[in-house]
Amino acid sequence: GAVVSQHPSRVICKSGTSVKIECRSLDFQATTMFWYRQFPKQSLMLMATSNEGSKATYEQGVEKDKFLINHASLTLSTLTVTSAHPEDSSFYICSARGQGDIQYFGAGTRLSVL
Amino acid sequence: DAKTTQPTSMDCAEGRAANLPCNHSTISGNEYVYWYRQIHSQGPQYIIHGLKNNETNEMASLIITEDRKSSTLILPHATLRDTAVYYCIVRVGPKTSYDKVIFGPGTSLSVIP
Numbered sequence: 001g002a003v004v005s006q007h008p009s010r011v012i013c014k015s016g017t018s019v020k021i022e023c024r025s026l027d028f029q030a031t032t033m034f035w036y037r038q039f040p041k042q043s044l045m046l047m048a049t050s051n052e053g054s055k056a057t058y059e060q061g062v063e064k065d066k067f068l069i070n071h072a073s074l075t076l077s078t079l080t081v082t083s084a085h086p087e088d089s090s091f092y093i094c095s096a097r098g099q100g101d102i103q104y105f106g107a108g109t110r111l112s113v114l
Numbered sequence: 115d116a117k118t119t120q121p122t123s124m125d126c127a128e129g130r131a132a133n134l135p136c137n138h139s140t141i142s143g144n145e146y147v148y149w150y151r152q153i154h155s156q157g158p159q160y161i162i163h164g165l166k167n168n169e170t171n172e173m174a175s176l177i178i179t180e181d182r183k184s185s186t187l188i189l190p191h192a193t194l195r196d197t198a199v200y201y202c203i204v205r206v207g208p209k210t211s212y213d214k215v216i217f218g219p220g221t222s223l224s225v226i227p
Contacts, residue, residue: 006157034215043201044158044217093157095215103215105150105157 002028002098006106013084014114021079021109023094029074030096034103035067038091050077084113118202123222126196132189134221136202139183145205147178148215149187151198158201158217161187192225199223 003026013019023033031052036044048069049057056069066088068080077096081088093108119137126132138147148163162169162176164185169176175188189196201220 004157036217043199043219044152046214046216049214091155095158102160102163104160108155108157110155 002096002102002104004094004096004098004104004106006094006109008109009107010110010112012112012114015085016083019081019084019111021081021092021094021111023077023079023096023106025075025096025098025104028096028098030077030098031074033071033077033094033096035069035077035079036093036095038093038108044093047079081111084111086113089113118204118218120200120202120218120221122219123224125224125226126189126192128194128225128227129191132192132196132223132225134187134189134200134202134223135184136187137184138202138204141182141204147176147182147185148203148205149174149176150201150203150215150217151196152201152220153195153198161200192223194225194227197223197225 005024005026007022011019033050035047037047038044046059047062050069050071052071052074058064071077089112091108091110095103095105098104146163146165149161150158152158162171162174164176164178178185199220199222201217203215
């Protein structure tokens with residue numbers, strides 16, 4: 001089956017620093033990837049749609065200057081949380097559209113900002 | 115995308131069939147029904163999807179009513195590893211500009227020994 005790899009699985013950083021999360025489709029190409037955020041005991045919230053070779057599309061209320069998305073190749077999308085603060089602490093999950101147009105998800109990245 | 119309604123939580127005895135209902139009364143003709151599940155602290159896992167016919171794969175069966183206003187996901191022999199939050203999602207067919215997967219609250223299924 002299609003595999004989406006997400007790295008790192010866990011990151012702890014100081015307030016004010018930037019954190020980059022990578023999302024890779026290992027055995028298929030993905031022109032479109034998606035980024036979600038999940039707070040404890042809540043459902044996944046779509047943050048943005050990442051399009052290869054073009055700008056990302058952000059959902060309403062998501063700051064594009066805060067969450068930088070780059071989709072430089074057909075197998076890699078990155079999410080950079082800039083100047084992270086404790087309220088950015090969350091579980092970040094990416095997905096990619098694979099064979100059969102099914103979306104496959106990464107294992108997630110748990111970000112803790114101190 | 116059409117909204118879905120699912121029970122907040124359900125219990126199922128280990129070894130028995132788990133039947134998870136989903137109501138999607140406002141579904142449009144070109145919208146598919148997808149099911150995902152999320153085991154604690156992991157990314158969601160695709161289970162199955164369908165348009166109007168019943169579907170079966172190695173994980174589960176999907177039963178869609180004739181009017182397509184509701185569906186049921188069936189896990190034929192639930193195990194403890196099936197304990198997870200199950201999400202029923204309807205979305206416009208793939209390869210469209212509206213191709214997003216929007217998650218609702220889902221159903222928290224607990225499989226009990």
